Amino acid sequence: MGLFDxxxxxxxxxxxxxxxxxxxxxxxxxxxxxxxxAVAGKSTVDDDVLDNLEEVLVTSDVGVSTTLKIIERIQERxxxxxxxxxxxxxxxxxxxxxxxxxxxxxxxxxxxxxxxxKPYVIMVVGVNGVGKTTTIxxxxxxxxxxxxxxxxxxxxxFRAAAVDQIKLWGERVGVRVVAQAMGSxxxxxxxxxxxxxxxxxxxxxxIDTAGRLHNKVGLMNELGKIKNVxxxxxxxxxxxxxxxxxxxxxxxxxxxxxxxxxxxxVNALAITKLDGTAKGGVVIxxxxxxxxxxKYIGVxxxxxxxxxxxxxxxxxxxxx
Ligand SMILES: Nc1nc2c(ncn2[C@@H]2O[C@H](COP(=O)(O)OP(=O)(O)O)[C@@H](O)[C@H]2O)c(=O)[nH]1
Ligand SMILES: [Mg+2]
Numbered sequence: 001m002g003l004f005d006x007x008x009x010x011x012x013x014x015x016x017x018x019x020x021x022x023x024x025x026x027x028x029x030x031x032x033x034x035x036x037x038a039v040a041g042k043s044t045v046d047d048d049v050l051d052n053l054e055e056v057l058v059t060s061d062v063g064v065s066t067t068l069k070i071i072e073r074i075q076e077r078x079x080x081x082x083x084x085x086x087x088x089x090x091x092x093x094x095x096x097x098x099x100x101x102x103x104x105x106x107x108x109x110x111x112x113x114x115x116x117x118k119p120y121v122i123m124v125v126g127v128n129g130v131g132k133t134t135t136i137x138x139x140x141x142x143x144x145x146x147x148x149x150x151x152x153x154x155x156x157x158f159r160a161a162a163v164d165q166i167k168l169w170g171e172r173v174g175v176r177v178v179a180q181a182m183g184s185x186x187x188x189x190x191x192x193x194x195x196x197x198x199x200x201x202x203x204x205x206x207i208d209t210a211g212r213l214h215n216k217v218g219l220m221n222e223l224g225k226i227k228n229v230x231x232x233x234x235x236x237x238x239x240x241x242x243x244x245x246x247x248x249x250x251x252x253x254x255x256x257x258x259x260x261x262x263x264x265x266v267n268a269l270a271i272t273k274l275d276g277t278a279k280g281g282v283v284i285x286x287x288x289x290x291x292x293x294x295k296y297i298g299v300x301x302x303x304x305x306x307x308x309x310x311x312x313x314x315x316x317x318x319x320x
Contacts, residue, residue, distance in 0.1 A: 023299030027280030063285030101311035121237040126244035131272035137169030138306035153193030154179035155186040158210040248277035272298030
């Protein structure tokens with residue numbers, strides 16, 4: 001049992017479900033209006049319906065391979081049960097989608113598994129503009145509310161504004177930020193952050209990074225260097241490599257996920273900007289294809305607009 005497991009409380013406050021419903025509104029609207037058209041005038045699921053369904057899923061950014069998987073499973077059902085009605089299709093789709101989503105075992109913002117060591121170290125990666133710094137600020141806010149001491153490391157030293165931005169989040173949320181001047185070595189910032197977190201006995205360290213996607217080797221080297229330096233202080237750090245993907249970019253998010261998982265050991269995903277996009281289907285495809293749990297989803301720009309991903313709630317919200 002991890003140090004932070006002593007009280008497990010699940011964040012299923014009605015406000016959270018409401019925020020999720022609202023965040024997924026556009027995806028849902030798009031998906032259902034297309035789905036309604038796909039089955040229009042049909043009482044049973046036939047080849048036409050399946051073709052239309054395939055198109056609905058692909059155009060909802062679920063991704064081709066995951067779509068084919070879903071279609072195949074529904075075809076199997078149709079083969080067994082020749083008169084599968086189109087009204088039954090919704091329930092079936094819902095079950096299949098839920099099965100495809102990787103389980104997020106974190107049902108609590110403070111549910112960290114890091115053995116006996118403090119602090120728990122999260123390294124946040126992802127390309128520029130996806131919402132890394134914002135997600136870090138929101139996460140720090142959630143963790144602080146849970147009573148944890150959080151420190152942020154401003155290791156995106158590439159742009160001047162980046163350091164200021166994370167400092168601003170630190171002030172807003174009330175957590176410490178370790179920073180150096182713009183252009184300084186990101187690994188050195190990460191080192192300082194961990195060192196001071198250990199000295200101050202802080203609970204969680206979150207390291208921001210620059211997210212330059214030069215090429216695979218360059219990315220591997222850059223992230224590898226930050227990791228190596230952290231391991232001089234905490235041998236199994238980072239405990240979590242959180243890849244942030246912008247859900248509104250649809251297929252680009254798949255491509256980024258591929259590149260980052262090839263370059264480093266990503267073990268958690270955050271999908272942001274699900275509010276205001278109809279491309280929420282990416283959550284389904286990415287979760288299925290990369291088998292990495294979606295841990296957090298971003299449903300807005302404000303401090304409270306971060307949610308723990310819960311596949312059941314997600315599917316419920318999608319089919320509500
Ligand atoms: N609507 C919306 N905007 C977001 C969300 N997350 C981040 N953003 C916005 O996306 C932009 C880029 O975010 P930032 O954190 O600077 O990205 P970074 O470059 O990866 O650190 C900012 O304008 C954020 O306010 C989200 O969940 N929803
Ligand atoms: Mg940033």
